[in-house]
Amino acid sequence: MDTLTDGAAEHAHTTSWIASVLRGRIAAGELTPGSKLSEEPLSAALGVSRNTLRQAFTTLAGESIVTRIPNRGVFVASPGVEEVREIYRVRRMIEPAAVLWGDLTPEVLHNLEEIVQRAQEARNSGSVTDMADANQSLHRAVVALTGSASLQELMDRVLAEMRLVFYTMASAPDFHSHYVDRNVALVKQLRAGEREEAAAGLRAYLDTAEAELLEHLADSALPAGAPGSGAYGTR
Amino acid sequence: MDTLTDGAAEHAHTTSWIASVLRGRIAAGELTPGSKLSEEPLSAALGVSRNTLRQAFTTLAGESIVTRIPNRGVFVASPGVEEVREIYRVRRMIEPAAVLWGDLTPEVLHNLEEIVQRAQEARNSGSVTDMADANQSLHRAVVALTGSASLQELMDRVLAEMRLVFYTMASAPDFHSHYVDRNVALVKQLRAGEREEAAAGLRAYLDTAEAELLEHLADSALPAGAPGSGAYGTR
DNA sequence: GATTGGCGGATTGTTCAACAATTTTCGGCG
DNA sequence: CGCCGAAAATTGTTGAACAATCCGCCAATC
Known part of the structure; x- marks a missing residue:
């Protein structure tokens, strides 16, 4: 019983890992509000599938850290x-x-x-x-x-x-x-x-x-x- | 802040459509708390890809309507x-x-x-x-x-x-x-x-x-x- | 006889490649 | 100058594949 799902958890599994990475970069100001997060380049840069990146996007959109516009893409939220x-x-x-x-x-x-x-x-x-x-x-x-x-x-x-x-x-x-x-x-x-x-x-x-x-x-x-x-x- | 309970709405795009369908079924009591939502049967029943169903799951998990246990599956939340x-x-x-x-x-x-x-x-x-x-x-x-x-x-x-x-x-x-x-x-x-x-x-x-x-x-x-x-x- | 260990089956997590749908870009034309 | 339309680019979705993990089952061991 060494491996029980310990809370903190490393990279829980890629999706949430990616989500936290993006969360961090946005919080750190590396990704400025309004900037677009294109799927293909970003997924390549992060070394994950476009599909899991997309899943991370829905997580972040749920937290309203990011706004998703249908068929247009996702952008770092820029509050007005x-x-x-x-x-x-x-x-x-x-x-x-x-x-x-x-x-x-x-x-x-x-x-x-x-x-x-x-x-x-x-x-x-x-x-x-x-x-x-x-x-x-x-x-x-x-x-x-x-x-x-x-x-x-x-x-x-x-x-x-x-x-x-x-x-x-x-x-x-x-x-x-x-x-x-x-x-x-x-x-x-x-x-x-x-x-x-x-x-x-x-x-x-x-x-x-x-x-x-x-x-x-x-x-x-x-x-x-x-x-x-x-x-x-x-x- | 747009999403969530966005009225009836037509199927904006499959993912959110599926999410709202599941939301409705859970709210209606058709899917009772604790019951498992297996990906393959459910995706087949709903007529969508397993992948988009999965994306809908992350949405619902974000709303804590559903709890996701790694490598075990997602279940209708059963509050204690x-x-x-x-x-x-x-x-x-x-x-x-x-x-x-x-x-x-x-x-x-x-x-x-x-x-x-x-x-x-x-x-x-x-x-x-x-x-x-x-x-x-x-x-x-x-x-x-x-x-x-x-x-x-x-x-x-x-x-x-x-x-x-x-x-x-x-x-x-x-x-x-x-x-x-x-x-x-x-x-x-x-x-x-x-x-x-x-x-x-x-x-x-x-x-x-x-x-x-x-x-x-x-x-x-x-x-x-x-x-x-x-x-x-x-x- | 009960516990341990491993093996196979099933399910989830992730990736890849493709296609449909839509937006955006760009060039031509009135 | 502005409008229209086709090509290019990007997003949304699909389907199949594969690795990783969990579960139940059976056998081996003490």
Whole structure:
């Protein structure tokens, strides 16, 4: 009994392996939003059959990491204003809900405090990416309060899409630095057990963050011949 | 965000067509939880290639309507106690959140009132299935208050899984009849604008519903040689 | 007699080559 | 300049093949 299907698993089997490879490349920014993923070249480059690549595509399409247009091909998702609004619609529900009704254990609180501390250090050292990472970690940890794998998964998808949004913006201004203090305050409120105040503050934070993001998105509007962007009129 | 429950729709393209067919058969109870979906017979029966059936499988697996076990096959998902807990973890977050922070327009309120009225009529006429349908419609409509397609999609998945839970239970006692009044009260509170009370009541309702369901599930525990049941975590 | 080991059959995972359907490109023509 | 139409390219689907893995069965061993 050595070989039991251990969770982590190496390459589960080629299809999911390929899916995770593509997921990684997109997350790393190697594959930029809007770029087309042609089947024949990609399958050759990855050394897999066009057929299994296709299967990986359906997986990624299900995660809305990639958009598939019939008879046209698949493209790296390039979120527009509508997608950003949807992202914040989701966050404005599940994050405050987690704050209000989540399971606040001492170790989770400690974890949250550690994250905001990391964010503060990142701000001091001026590392924008570290600050962004810490910020995402924090909000991810907040949703973890729900204890729900499904909600966690949804939040992960949302955060991944968020990263895509940042990639689409030509200029990436410092969104995060002036949110660090808000996060500190949030965690402090949680520590104090002031859940309703924390939830209200979080909703306010999400509102302003959305507004700022939308504004910058409108500015750096690269019309882009790339499909999948912006408003689709379905079909 | 286009796919999933995209109405009747003509066969957009075979793969998604097959996926929706299977989705429908599972929802209709023709394919019971735990039953195996063998590739060769099924592809023959559906008149499609084994390869495209396989692609449809990955779609359904992504929606966790079906569980795929490597080298063993795919099975209709058969939710157990852990899955039920997860379902209610989700519902206990997003439904009260929708009640608290959703967009309460007059027409939506009217819609909700119509649904509870339908439930009452169903109770009077003693139709259990109609009552169950009305109940699901109500909670679906509650989540619709969020205005978020992603949350709606998640809720739809949860409700679909819920139906599978009912299928697994040998005896289906009348869960819904004594929840009708609660739903009436909920809508009344929403009409009165008492959101916090509504949210609190909803959470209490979900708690008791989960407890009852878990109890009945423990009773009618068909151990079932069928795989796919029981706890897996993570995706 | 029960457990272990291996053997064959069946099913899944993946690849390859082809063809139909559709989009895209490109060139000619009004 | 723009429209039309045919060729080329790409996607969607099929069918057959093969490797890998799992399952049940039978025999060998202790």
